[in-house]
Amino acid sequence: MPELPEVETTCRGISPFTLGYSIESIIIRQPKLRWPVNPELGAILSGQTIINVKRRAKYLLLQMPIGDLMIHLGMSGSLSIVEEQTVGKHDHLDICLSNGKIIRFNDPRRFGSVIFNQQGDSHPLLIKLGIEPLTDEFDGNYLHHQAIGKNTPIKSFIMNNHIVVGVGNIYAQESLFLSGIHPKRAAGKVSLVRMKHLVQIIKQVLAEAIEAGGSSLKDFTGADGKPGYFQQKLHVYGRQTKNCLKCHKPLKQVVISQRSTVYCAQCQR
DNA sequence: ATCGGGACCTGCTTGC
DNA sequence: TGCAAGCAGGTCCCGA
Numbered sequence A: 001m002p003e004l005p006e007v008e009t010t011c012r013g014i015s016p017f018t019l020g021y022s023i024e025s026i027i028i029r030q031p032k033l034r035w036p037v038n039p040e041l042g043a044i045l046s047g048q049t050i051i052n053v054k055r056r057a058k059y060l061l062l063q064m065p066i067g068d069l070m071i072h073l074g075m076s077g078s079l080s081i082v083e084e085q086t087v088g089k090h091d092h093l094d095i096c097l098s099n100g101k102i103i104r105f106n107d108p109r110r111f112g113s114v115i116f117n118q119q120g121d122s123h124p125l126l127i128k129l130g131i132e133p134l135t136d137e138f139d140g141n142y143l144h145h146q147a148i149g150k151n152t153p154i155k156s157f158i159m160n161n162h163i164v165v166g167v168g169n170i171y172a173q174e175s176l177f178l179s180g181i182h183p184k185r186a187a188g189k190v191s192l193v194r195m196k197h198l199v200q201i202i203k204q205v206l207a208e209a210i211e212a213g214g215s216s217l218k219d220f221t222g223a224d225g226k227p228g229y230f231q232q233k234l235h236v237y238g239r240q241t242k243n244c245l246k247c248h249k250p251l252k253q254v255v256i257s258q259r260s261t262v263y264c265a266q267c268q269r
Numbered sequence B: 001a002t003c004g005g006g007a008c009c010t011g012c013t014t015g016c
Numbered sequence C: 001t002g003c004a005a006g007c008a009g010g011t012c013c014c015g016a
Helices: A004-018 A041-045 A140-147 A154-159 A169-178 A192-216
Strands: A023-028 A052-056 A059-064 A067-072 A078-082 A091-097 A102-106 A113-117 A252-256 A259-263
Touching (some): A004 A052, A004 A059, A004 A102, A041 A113, A140 A154, A154 A259, A169 A192, A169 A259
Antiparallel strands (some): A023 A091, A059 A067, A067 A113, A078 A102, A091 A102, A252 A259
């Protein structure tokens, strides 16, 4: 379940094996992903050199002179670097490189996507995205300003990609617990001071997860290590049957925007 | 304009 | 035991 830290870790992990090499071919075994994979992808991109590998929100961008290959991991996708051709279940797509390595896209639930983008930041899937959480632009003033008049729960608000990208269900829950804000509180009713605190926590939690992911990542050629967030101490996510780590009272679970949400009624107001 | 909910998909867990 | 329902998760899109 890739959250932003895992996408960032993947980005850093594949870089050494891809940067500066060219695409020789693309094998599409299953084109039915979130968006249909263009059957001409291989023809369009063969011979193209990968000149940059970056992340925007939860998209991985393999940048080439004629455009970017945008990869989204959805909820169950992953990339690995392999050399052999033996394919496993859900290995939907291979990007074969000039160095003999293969970037393999595996995604059991097929919520991910592989799209060729020649429009840069103005691509329809990118144009409406909010700011990156780990930039200076994302601060308490920004979040507070965006929340003016909004009745939507603060949890839904920080998970809204139009406001800030990359805060998924796990980190929304964790961040709200650590900043002591009730997940159902109306976004417009969170004070500036608390918004500043929340922003600081979000940055910290994401950065720690990236660090954990990075340190667990050896060579990216196998399924080594778990996603960064499983190496972190999770305070509320998945702990609905347990007690609060701060006050030791039982945690509560509710559904907000169809998403399971665990919180402490005592510590979060 | 704002917000909630449906849809997409598979695998693991839980319950009858 | 076997099968079905429930749930997880990201994000686009539509309807109220």
